[in-house]
Amino acid sequence: xxQRTIRPRIADVAREAGVSKTAVSFAxxxxxxxxxxxxxxIRDVAEQLGYTPHxxxxxxxxxxxxxxxxxxxxxxxxxxxxxxxxxxxxxxxxAAEESGYGLHFISPLHGSLASAMSRATVDGVVxxxxxxxxxxxxxxxxxxxxxxxxxxxxxxxHGSVEIDDVGGARAAAxxxxxxxxxxxxxxxxEPPAPSLAMDPDGVTSRRLRGxxxxxxxxxxxxxxxxxxxxxxxxxxxIAALNGAWEDGVRPTAVLVMxxxxxxxxxxxxxxxxxxxxxxxxxxxxxxxxxxxxVDPPLTTVHQPIRRKGAEAVRLLLxxxxxxxxxxxxxxxxxxxxxxxxxTGPVPGQRHEEVAGVHx
Amino acid sequence: xxQRTIRPRIADVAREAGVSKTAVSFAxxxxxxxxxxxxxxIRDVAEQLGYTPHxxxxxxxxxxxxxxxxxxxxxxxxxxxxxxxxxxxxxxxxAAEESGYGLHFISPLHGSLASAMSRATVDGVVxxxxxxxxxxxxxxxxxxxxxxxxxxxxxxxHGSVEIDDVGGARAAAxxxxxxxxxxxxxxxxEPPAPSLAMDPDGVTSRRLRGxxxxxxxxxxxxxxxxxxxxxxxxxxxIAALNGAWEDGVRPTAVLVMxxxxxxxxxxxxxxxxxxxxxxxxxxxxxxxxxxxxVDPPLTTVHQPIRRKGAEAVRLLLxxxxxxxxxxxxxxxxxxxxxxxxxTGPVPGQRHEEVAGVHx
DNA sequence: TATCTTCACTAAACCGGTTTGCTAAACCGG
DNA sequence: CCGGTTTAGCAAACCGGTTTAGTGAAGATA
Numbered sequence: 001x002x003q004r005t006i007r008p009r010i011a012d013v014a015r016e017a018g019v020s021k022t023a024v025s026f027a028x029x030x031x032x033x034x035x036x037x038x039x040x041x042i043r044d045v046a047e048q049l050g051y052t053p054h055x056x057x058x059x060x061x062x063x064x065x066x067x068x069x070x071x072x073x074x075x076x077x078x079x080x081x082x083x084x085x086x087x088x089x090x091x092x093x094x095a096a097e098e099s100g101y102g103l104h105f106i107s108p109l110h111g112s113l114a115s116a117m118s119r120a121t122v123d124g125v126v127x128x129x130x131x132x133x134x135x136x137x138x139x140x141x142x143x144x145x146x147x148x149x150x151x152x153x154x155x156x157x158h159g160s161v162e163i164d165d166v167g168g169a170r171a172a173a174x175x176x177x178x179x180x181x182x183x184x185x186x187x188x189x190e191p192p193a194p195s196l197a198m199d200p201d202g203v204t205s206r207r208l209r210g211x212x213x214x215x216x217x218x219x220x221x222x223x224x225x226x227x228x229x230x231x232x233x234x235x236x237x238i239a240a241l242n243g244a245w246e247d248g249v250r251p252t253a254v255l256v257m258x259x260x261x262x263x264x265x266x267x268x269x270x271x272x273x274x275x276x277x278x279x280x281x282x283x284x285x286x287x288x289x290x291x292x293x294v295d296p297p298l299t300t301v302h303q304p305i306r307r308k309g310a311e312a313v314r315l316l317l318x319x320x321x322x323x324x325x326x327x328x329x330x331x332x333x334x335x336x337x338x339x340x341x342x343t344g345p346v347p348g349q350r351h352e353e354v355a356g357v358h359x
Numbered sequence: 360x361x362q363r364t365i366r367p368r369i370a371d372v373a374r375e376a377g378v379s380k381t382a383v384s385f386a387x388x389x390x391x392x393x394x395x396x397x398x399x400x401i402r403d404v405a406e407q408l409g410y411t412p413h414x415x416x417x418x419x420x421x422x423x424x425x426x427x428x429x430x431x432x433x434x435x436x437x438x439x440x441x442x443x444x445x446x447x448x449x450x451x452x453x454a455a456e457e458s459g460y461g462l463h464f465i466s467p468l469h470g471s472l473a474s475a476m477s478r479a480t481v482d483g484v485v486x487x488x489x490x491x492x493x494x495x496x497x498x499x500x501x502x503x504x505x506x507x508x509x510x511x512x513x514x515x516x517h518g519s520v521e522i523d524d525v526g527g528a529r530a531a532a533x534x535x536x537x538x539x540x541x542x543x544x545x546x547x548x549e550p551p552a553p554s555l556a557m558d559p560d561g562v563t564s565r566r567l568r569g570x571x572x573x574x575x576x577x578x579x580x581x582x583x584x585x586x587x588x589x590x591x592x593x594x595x596x597i598a599a600l601n602g603a604w605e606d607g608v609r610p611t612a613v614l615v616m617x618x619x620x621x622x623x624x625x626x627x628x629x630x631x632x633x634x635x636x637x638x639x640x641x642x643x644x645x646x647x648x649x650x651x652x653v654d655p656p657l658t659t660v661h662q663p664i665r666r667k668g669a670e671a672v673r674l675l676l677x678x679x680x681x682x683x684x685x686x687x688x689x690x691x692x693x694x695x696x697x698x699x700x701x702t703g704p705v706p707g708q709r710h711e712e713v714a715g716v717h718x
Numbered sequence: 719t720a721t722c723t724t725c726a727c728t729a730a731a732c733c734g735g736t737t738t739g740c741t742a743a744a745c746c747g748g
Numbered sequence: 749c750c751g752g753t754t755t756a757g758c759a760a761a762c763c764g765g766t767t768t769a770g771t772g773a774a775g776a777t778a
Binding site for chain 1: 425436448452461479480593622625648653655
């Protein structure tokens, strides 16, 4: 009897009110099937007993949870350290709440995304940054749970939302090229598990391709040694830049695939007594809310982060609610370069060489 | 038969393997009660059928969900726009994942926290920023769900985690006083529902008390007209400062109860062609990751945000797992002022008057 | 007056698992 | 060869609701 405040069950209400369980259920779900005064009386008894239908039991019979899952390939504690994810969640949450759905975050428990997924009670899943070598996608499909992939390798049978990574990256690189830079360092986002090979269709690869395309157009190659990766956080950016610096890399500009890392990289550069953009230019990616407010204001590739989350939920609910899995939508949102203060002409370069691209 | 890939049930596996449901259940949960080869065979059949135990059914019988809820009094879409919440979630998520728990975010659905709560399937709840006039706390207790209150009015029967709001605020104000400021504007965080009266024991009130105590000590009163509130976001800070400015308020310093709002206030000040800290000093509260990186680096009151989240989960799980509701813990974490570049002496003040506090 | 509806409510089946109590066969020592 | 213990597996009850198929009484219709 040490049980903490025993939760009344539907049978308790039924007994107390002198009716059947069915009547109690009706009183809550279809009061019109009961005499008005009976319904009121049952609800009074329920109220007085402090009865609330057990949500799990309800889920079981109604075969829906009114919850959507957000699947991340990395621990939430690392994911949340990237402000990008906060904004994305904002979009997801807004759309979910609007439709009356709750949010459940699913991340690898004890290293296993599969086991975390199999215990999650959701009607559908928005997966972000899941590379296709993750076997979880297959597992989810087999469990019959609708899924929408965001920033992942798109699969034809599932809805997907992505952005123009290649175009955005190319614009960032072209901006630097216009400023005279030929000697760059690329800082990318590392794949979820360090052991995992880089997904050739993943976000990191796509952005890298954009960078390389732009530089190739002016006959400059970005060798692999000029590409480093790290976790998408401020600390990750600091570590990545310092690591490259210690390896003797001395670029005039840094192309970073995440604003959080870019801010870290700027910190590291400043700690090396370099000025931005005087000595080194930095371009980020994402355009998080704080990008205009850091010092110097960050030049970056804008992507509609909140919208990305909201659209993903919209696509997902279309499948969940209408059971219409026929033609999953595939969305590609636009990116655009926002030039702020963290980029400038190559140091020592004569001014006229970069005329016309200067702001 | 339009059903999407029908999910196999335990009975299907049992039939296919020629055993009882019980045996299948054993094969997964207590294989030692089965002959080894039988267990293997059953698991093979399950694997081949793509069977996974239905998580909701499992929750129902095991009477636990392995999920903890994070309760917010405002829509997630607004909560997530404050970087503070991202860091807090980081702490919560880290501790939860470590113990094998998933995370479910609970926010008012269609305006009702109560209905959102009653459909959430969680073993316990971490509530943040819930003022005690929220009747939900009572509802949750009646549902028998353990709860830990964070940044709320502490109730003796539930665990709680808070910080030294008064002390932190006092330190911030004293810092300004030391720099010669006597004429300040306070920007606070508005209560969840605009209609709600300000909770006299809430975070906003506590911090305000700290500010006022410090100024009272030097004989200066902060009148109510010098206190404005808004949502805790960059935009909220911009709007709050502009609003005050339009009302003719011309302080030499601004005390802001959230870093996000402080960053917004700095933006608004700069747009008014004022320099920081030359014309106006700004002090924030929280010390979010980006505080050192904004322009100018933000002087702010540090609080251990991640630890706050982690400790809340720890307290909660102590109750959830050990069913030991006897002596809920009440934690108060320390705050400390971090002086960076957004504060300086009162403009026009002779230098020696502030000597000794200058950095 | 006999039959047909409608009304208000209920008993039982069901959702998809887990757990308890039991049985039949195999094993084991004396 | 016999009683006692283990072992391997099953049937049924249970978790806490919802839903289906009915039931008896009152009211309406012929």
